Amino acid sequence: MTPEPEEAQIAAIVGRLERRYPAARIAGAELESRVRGLYHQFDTARIRTFVAVFVERLARISIEEQSAHAVR
Numbered sequence: 001m002t003p004e005p006e007e008a009q010i011a012a013i014v015g016r017l018e019r020r021y022p023a024a025r026i027a028g029a030e031l032e033s034r035v036r037g038l039y040h041q042f043d044t045a046r047i048r049t050f051v052a053v054f055v056e057r058l059a060r061i062s063i064e065e066q067s068a069h070a071v072r
Contacts, residue, residue, distance in 0.1 A: 009052040010039055017059055026063055035059050 014032050021031070038058050042051045 006039065010035055010055075013039075013052060013056045013059065016056065017063070020060075021063055025067060031059075031063075034062060038062075 010032075013035050014028075017031055017035070018028060026034075035055060038055045039051065042048075042054065045051060
């Protein structure tokens with residue numbers, strides 16, 4: 001049984017971000033939750049082609065912003 005295309009995209013995004021950001025920076029469960037939340041923001045989008053790209057970019061931005069605020 002293969003996962004739904006969106007589930008596969010979410011898993012791929014989470015995997016890439018886990019490799020980019022260590023667990024000390026963001027916990028795995030928090031990362032997956034954040035990615036899923038961002039992905040669901042596009043549920044009503046009629047054109048789905050770039051949703052995964054947008055989600056990954058927004059997740060990276062939110063992690064970077066969170067880290068910048070934590071340093072201050």
